Amino acid sequence: MTSAPAKPLRAGIIGTGGIAQSHARAMTTLEGEIDLVAVTDLDRDRAAAFAAEHGDPTVFLNAQELLESAELDLVSICTPPQTHAPLAITAMRAGITALVEKPTALSLAEVDEIAEVETETGVQTLTVFQHRFGVAARRLGELVDSGALGRPLVATCDTLWFRPDSYFDVPWRGRWDIEGGGPTMGHGIHQFDLLLSVLGDWQEITAVAARQLRPTDTEDVSAALVRMQSGAVVTVMNSLLSPRETSRVRFDFERATVEVEHLYGYQSSDWIFTPAPGHEELAEQWNPAEDGTSGHRHQLAAIAQALTAGERAGVDLAEARRTLEFAAATYASAFRRTPITAGQIAGDDPFMTSMSGGMVPWEQTKNQAVTS
Template structure:
């Protein structure tokens, strides 16, 4: 954004841990984006957050912020079960919502967001910041141009470690509040990038288990995925892996491209290996690749600001967000039903439309059925 353009006015709802990443990103973008308002159910925490991040106006509630802050965009940084209601409230107030993942707890909630978006003409966007790093943008550019040839096989791994104490936070590890385990709340960033590169998926065959942690949800899932373009991928999500890593590798006809990092990638985390006879692609990969630091909220918020200033629809839009959320739902449905799930299979009154658990979690306690006397 240019300095002559008015700054994008941003509010933050929810001032817990992830909100700091939003505020830091806004500060790093200088005068092009301005944090103007914050709200939290904990008034003292909201006031401290505002003081730490430039003195934004503190509002007593999300509704007050949406009504009176004059924000262009509101970052929703609250626990997952509040995402859909707050996004809908923002759109009805004429404010673009930027929602932390997951956008909603279910496909039904996401479809309601889409309906309100169509009704109001105001967008809900989802934070999938790994799409916006320089190297990931370069990869998508090369894929779109056809330079890499057809994608053939891929591996997507989110192997993280969360101790039992992590789940002492009341909303973690619960289907009704968090929506799922690492498939919904952790690996979703990495497989969203996979989907952004490879496009529509056609079928998922998966397993999900509670291996170790004291949760209602899974702590491990694994999926075998077919894509419309013929590519085949494996996707693994874990919260019980002491050696932590996030890895995405895609093998195309003309090159292998791989990134390995933990919570954000830089250009140095990527490896580009051309196939014999296609060595020239390495130069195309490296030419004028900007060193823009670690992939993070700053890149996505900057892209949103630029798009809004240009009168364009920013990413990641509701269509892309639904494809990613449907992939998560299909992973659970396949795991718990023990059958492949095709894109579009989950619809209508399917229980996986309204809950990622589908009401059939294998390790859930069985409710006693009353016996007539």
């Protein structure tokens, strides 16, 4: 006797701004696995227009009503970062898996609060780090895990983007208290999350951060020199000041270089595999299928598969926390002008509760000028 086919997951979206389009389009392509049945937004007209564009899911008055009444399995939280932790906690307590746009929360303390509720409820909060789920990234992970490429030695990770002053006309952008940080938290985090997913745990970060040009409270550029637990040496650059935009990640292993350059999403053809002399046969093992651009669809498909099977999905809180700690350590090192080791930010350290740590150099300079 064959079992009945699994019902599609019932999904909702909170916040129908720009990034919600990626969630809705991905859900639409996963017909039979995920049904978008509910949406809400502070702007009801925007929510209604969004619903009309994406299959007419029910429009709820607010997030609380959606979480209480829509009978959801999964909810995408596509609101400004300040709201991520409270909404995720509310969803978990309603028995609904939360999929949160990056960053998971504004601080490590908030992530730890979410983790406590996850333990209490048994319901997960997941973070959107879609670059992990592209076909080529998964193939790279398989080769690394097999040991075929040898030890990782060197890596570079660059998010060189351009955002004009007008980008920050949106009130929550460029503010520590709402967005949590600048390109380190809001832009480059996708690339260095991919890097960490391949190389594993980091050990120590020495960083700089600056506000060079943009009208923000936060940095508009940061750079970090990182030693991984494996011993690999890594550089990470995050910028919103770069007219020729690119996203690059390169890994140099003992037996091969594997690299990708793209902008907001890669295809398998964007990756280059270069075997080291004497290891040319490895090129035959680099054979990722071409399966569209890395994006929300791949991650949502993996989540649907896991939840339908009653398994834990990714990217889970432990993995997301490691990436967020990397961001916090970048700021702490830059502002304290000292290396920061993994696990050092803890307890009553001010960088536990704010990415700025209350010690932003340009803010302190401004305050000194005002009082002098």
